[in-house]
Amino acid sequence: MQEKNISKNNFEQCIKCTICTVYCPVVPVNPLYPGPKQAGPDGERYRLKKGLFYEDTLKYCLNCKRCEIACPSGVRIGDIIQSAKMNYAGGFPSVAGMMMASTDLMGGIATSFPRITNKVLATRPVKEVLHSVVGVDKHRTFPKYATETFEKWFRKNAEADQSRYSRQISYFHGCYANYNFPQLGKDFVAVMNALGYGINLLDGEKCCGVAMISNGMKRSAKSAARKNVKVIGKAVEDGREVVTVSTSCTLTLRDEYPHVLGVDNSSVRDHISLVEKFLYKAVTSGKTKLVFKKGFKAKVAYHCPCHQEKLGWGAFTTELLGMIPGLELTVLDSNCCGIAGTYGFKKANYESSQAIGKPLFDQIASVNPDYVACECETCKWQIEMSTGYNVKNPVSILAEALDLEETAKANF
């Protein structure tokens, strides 16, 4: 007698209660999407019999994981849907998807010619071409590429200095900090150094692959995953914890690798930590001290990204922000921003994205903060593009609010 569940991603535990479909942000705005229950465990019963039961409508899933958060039966619905897209979809991913998901390739080229790239991507004719030929919606502006990658900056300006710290960690910077916004990486180094931690780059970090997974690029995603597990493994062997700043990178490295890609990361998973969780532990256990600037003042609204809700670590971010004197914090209602990474850039999804995010945009406007705090870079793009309010990563807020000199002295 089978006494335990043995099905992949627990799909056997589904009792078809439909709670997931009530929670899905896509269902109310897009009637073409059958909902997580049917796209996930319900449809899987048919797909296991014959792959031809796979429906193209699964492409409307945001991979936000809210269905999993709502599920009372422990079914990994989002994972079932992503796995189905990878294994049954057949055909090629869209050009738009492939282009945007190949962050290392695009980022590498773009940061070689950043100024031209940025100028060209922002012009109307190019946006029209991207819209009609490639499929990237013309309302969307491609995030700007940096003139110098974070890794290049780090090796030139900061690496040599890191060995003097008694505590060493490795930093998985992710594509955003590396190709688009190295300031985030710089803020991370500044904060962690002040707290007494030396930073090490990984020996060949690859894109975590979150966008490759949702665009069905199975081979590229698996290859990136294996490489990342290897280089993270090396850091762990050398006794260093691996700290991340992006919530989606974190979720992908820890959970998507085993659940969706079937890449074993059991030797490293527990050593991968989002910076807010890492710092919360360090501060509350007395391992490190925070000294803040006098007179720092900010009215901040915190938006918890969907992947952070899934990780369940939003409390660490709000606790850390709550430690900053002079910071007036409002926690925004739980609401998907709608962009879901590359999803919202595609012209087929633009309207759904904006409809999903609307309650969030409205609430931000009514709170009227100085800026929004958010750990996720694509939420940042979406909120900035859709509301005009600025979004800062909590690490950057800390970099601003901390008296780095006094903090360094306190942690010497």
Place this chain on the structure above:
Amino acid sequence: MKFDAAIIGGGLAGLVCGIRLQKAGKKCVMITTGESSLYFSSGTMGLYNDDSPLEAISKLPEEHPYSKIGTARIRQYAESVQQFFSEAGVTLDGSPLGNRWRVTPAGNIARCWMAMDGVTSFDTPTPSLGKKVLIVNFLGFLDFNTSFIAESLGRLGSECTVKSVKLEEFERLRHSATEMRSTNIARALDKEETITSLVNAVKNLSEGFDTVVLPAVFGLSKEGTSGKVARGIGVETVFIGSMPPSVQGIRTQMQLSRTFQSLGGRLFMGDTVVSGEWEGNILKSVKTVNLEDIPVEADDFILTTGSFFSRGLTATPYEIKETALGLDVDFPGDRSLWYDLKFFNRQNYIAFGVKTDKNFKASKDGQTCGNVYAAGSVLSGANALAEGCGAGVAVMSAMAVADNISREE
């Protein structure tokens, strides 16, 4: 993370307890795996299945949660229930110390104590809906049992006609036939234009009828929609529940959750307690899946994880276990006493649950816990199905636990 009280399980009992504790000045955290059985609610709450519920309750055995609360406190809580929920943003219709009646989704007439907004209740088990009743359904909505309801109302003396309305707004929904569910319909009906379309369609059909019956699929995001529809139709309108998901239950759950958080309560959604760290009979902290090595510490812990459906209790072929903390469970060793082979007879397993003392303190390995309480359907001693007391036990045991904790100060 440290709190005054940690509530494990965010359903009706957990939320009532959390709201009451926050109001009493306690800092609470609620850890919940997913959404609760409120998603399957009939839209009504049951106190006890008897014409004189308080009298019947006073005669219950001492193991019953109601007996542990005591008749005097039960009366006090019953009289305060509508106020408590109204302050939390939930309107309940009913008589605090008595019972009313409703038509169930299967067409039966059953008792109810309180009805949520959007479900009709009657003051008699034989409501007269008039000679001619029009039952209106949405074309393609398979979860509204029109023929059962027609038969039931027919026995009460009404001649029923069943008609379907086809609205343009719902044709969009029907692209995915299995997703024509109450909640998707309710979402569309939250929009003014859809309500107007529906009201006009029904008015066209309702000429010459005494009463119109509609499925209770109104008001997913806020109360008041069913009232608006009834006024628009102009004829006496009755709302009868459909099969789950429950629009009223979902709205109530979301509203209670919002209230809890706006009072300062913290909610850890989609997380599961995996272990407890004990010092003798005191629970010092719990660890969860998401928080990993960071424990949640609290002065008091309240277990409101629900019964078998919510996996608060786990049944194996050999024993019944309390899933989160391994607390002591009341159940007979003889498995043949767990169930009756006749499905619709009283099933004993429904009354199984966590053993508690008269203050609802749980016990572990035979010892009463100093700071661990239980409330709701995880408790032993109440057979929610046979006694019609599920919501009553959830609400009242939750209030009792919150008050017991506040009193121990």
